[in-house]
Amino acid sequence: MQLVNASPDSFEEVNESYTMKEAIKEAKRCLHCKSPQCRTGCPINNEIPDWIHELALGNLGNAIQIINTRSNLPAVCGRVCAHERQCEGHCILGKKGQAMNIGKLERFVADFDAQMGLHHEGLVQKNRGRIAVIGSGPAGLTIAGDMARQGFQVEIFEMEPEPGGVLMFGIPEYRLPKDVVRHEVERIKALGAIFHCNTTVGIDLTIDDLFDQGFDAIFMGTGTGKPRKLDIPGCDLKGVEQAIYFLRLASLFNAQSxxxxxxxxxxxxxVFVVGCGNTAMDASRTAIRMGAKSVEIIYHRTMAEMSALRAEYEDAVKEHVAFNWQTQLTAIQGEDGHVTSIELTTPSGTRREEADVVILAVGQRPASRIVKTAKGIEVDDRGYVITRDLPFGMTTRNGVFAGGDVVRHPATVVHAMQNAKAVAEGMIRYVDAIKLLEAIS
Ligand SMILES: Cc1cc2nc3c(=O)[nH]c(=O)nc-3n(C[C@H](O)[C@H](O)[C@H](O)COP(=O)(O)OP(=O)(O)OC[C@H]3O[C@@H](n4cnc5c(N)ncnc54)[C@H](O)[C@@H]3O)c2cc1C
Ligand code: SF4
Known part of the structure; x- marks a missing residue:
């Protein structure tokens, strides 16, 4: 494995895109299988062989049109989906040789569309009902895109200054440039969806206020923004940070805010980072880019048990992140209120290491702002919103639906989208039914 130096303060995208010639050459390798396993492997059943076929013919407008029928976020998915576990992991060409590079091709088509403005969707008349969407991560954006296309007036309420959720304030710039996220949001705005940023539901307004404003149904796609803490001595020292807050601040710094x-x-x-999921990988690689002298991961299990994608782990190793397997952080020591060292415990004993910053990436759960300020929305014992199957995605309160990580537990971008697509169908059935009842009563 070749080691690279991620230069401090440089957040340039690390993976390169195809040229047109390379993309068409790669697209031509596709066998256009009769029963395509790549499509089965994609959680949102993207029509992969059909758009790859159009790309192979050089028809990029047709390719993006086909992608748009299933996905609202192709430039994002092309970059951050776990393709090796999904579409590419199922590609028949991978059985004996090299699977199609589907993620990179999707990114190429989406970026080409963004640069050339190939595809414009007509505005659908918005006369089927009004939908409020709380949260503008992958789940909220998917509901907004799918329902706006189906003739619903959609308004999105987002507490952050910009839409995108984890795409904007979690996943770092070097993996997902923020202009790419902004462009995806613009595509959803172009469908007629209206965004209200800097608006926290549960503080600035409540679920009841939204119903009073005349919304027919409300979607909660509020994610898991509350980080888990560690119950060890020293966690309140200065220098102990939560990974999601650190990543958010690094994003704001990159945006010069x-x-x-x-x-x-x-x-x-x-810097020491506790945890070994993708959030820990992102926090470590971001700390390297902020000029840290050393970055080490602390993980209580083995390498085989880490939840981070293999590719993310390998990129972290390439950028000089060190890994302490089967190691537990058991105490943090400090002087004058600031971290100075940590105590690590392994099967062979306990040791002390000098440290300046400890970043915690040990899991997240949903915040309770909305359920505390609204009656009738039940959650489980860890705060995840309980939903039903009929209509799909409705909470224990009529007309309030939920989807994405706030229901499914922290998952992935495409799984939040998959869940939201099914909830959009449930919401459409619900609103159509109440409108019909209103009309005949
Ligand atoms: C650091 C990090 C890296 C990741 N990397 C990857 C990756 O490479 N690939 C991948 O597939 N997945 C990755 N994930 C997981 C993925 O990002 C999430 O599964 C996905 O974003 C969940 O989507 P969501 O829409 O449910 O929630 P979120 O993206 O969390 O969006 C929720 C939105 O709701 C808003 N909100 C919350 N409460 C309120 C309120 N009361 N009022 C108004 N707005 C509110 C939040 O501000 C936020 O914008 C990563 C996650 C993290 C944290
Ligand atoms: S499985 Fe592979 S070769 Fe077959 S259609 Fe899908 S991408 Fe093409």
């Missing part, structure tokens, strides 16, 4: 010193990793610091 905050100053460098507001990001809690300074040049030359020794």
């Amino acid at each position: 905050i100053k460098r010193e507001e990001v809690p990793v300074a040049a030359g610091q020794r």
Whole structure:
């Protein structure tokens, strides 16, 4: 494995795109299988062979049109989906040789569309009902896109200053440039959806206020924004940070919205990251880019048990992130209120390491702002919203639906989209039914 130096303060995208010639050459390898396993492997059943076929013929407008029938976020999925576990993992060509590079091809088509403006969808008349969407991550954006296309007036309420959820404030710029996310949001705006940012439901307004404003149904796609803490001595010292807050601040710094010193990793610091999922990989690689002297992961299990994608792990190793397997953080020590060292425990004993920053990436759960300020929305003992199958995605309160990570537990972009697509169908049935009842009563 070749080691690379991720230069401090450089968040340029790390993976390169195809040229047109390379994309068409790759597309021509596709066998256009009669029963395509790539499509089965895709959680949203993207019509992969059909758009690859159009790409192979050089018909990029047709290719993006086909992709749009299933996905609202192709430029995102092309970059951050676990293709090796999904479409590419199922591609027949991978059985004996090299699977089709479907993710990179999807990214190529979506980026080409963004640059050339190939495809314009007609505005559908919005006369089937009004939908409020809370949260603009992959779940909220999917509901907005699917329902706007079906003739619903959609308004999205987002507490952050910009839409996108984890796509905008979690996944770092070097994996998912923020202009790519902004372009996906613009495509949804172009369908007629209206965004209200800096608006927190549960603080600025409630579920009841939204019904009073005349919305026929409400979707909660609020994700899992509340990080888990560790119950060990020293967690309240300065220098102990939550990964999702650190990543958010690094994103804001990249967008020039905050100053460098507001990001809690300074040049030359020794950083330890606790956890071994994708959030831990992103936090480690971001700490490297912020100029940390060393970055080490602490994980209590073995490499085989980590939840991070293999490719993410390999990229972290290439960028000099070190890994402490079967190691537990058992205490954090400090002086004058600031972290100075940590205690690590392994099967062979306990040791102390000097440290400046400890970043926690040990899981997240839903915040309770909305359910605390609205009656009748039940959650389980960890705060996940309970939904039913009929109509699909409705909570225990009539007219309020939920989907994505706030229901399914932290998952992936495409699984949040998959779930939201099914909830959109449930919401459409529900609103059509109440409109029909209103008309005949
Ligand atoms: C650091 C990180 C890296 C990841 N990397 C990948 C990856 O590479 N590939 C992948 O497939 N998945 C990845 N994931 C997981 C993926 O991002 C999530 O599964 C997905 O974003 C969930 O979508 P969602 O729409 O349910 O929630 P979110 O994306 O969390 O969006 C929820 C939105 O709701 C808003 N909100 C919350 N409460 C309120 C409120 N009361 N009022 C108004 N707005 C509110 C939030 O601000 C946010 O915008 C990653 C996650 C993290 C944290
Ligand atoms: S399984 Fe592979 S070869 Fe077959 S249609 Fe899908 S991408 Fe093409």
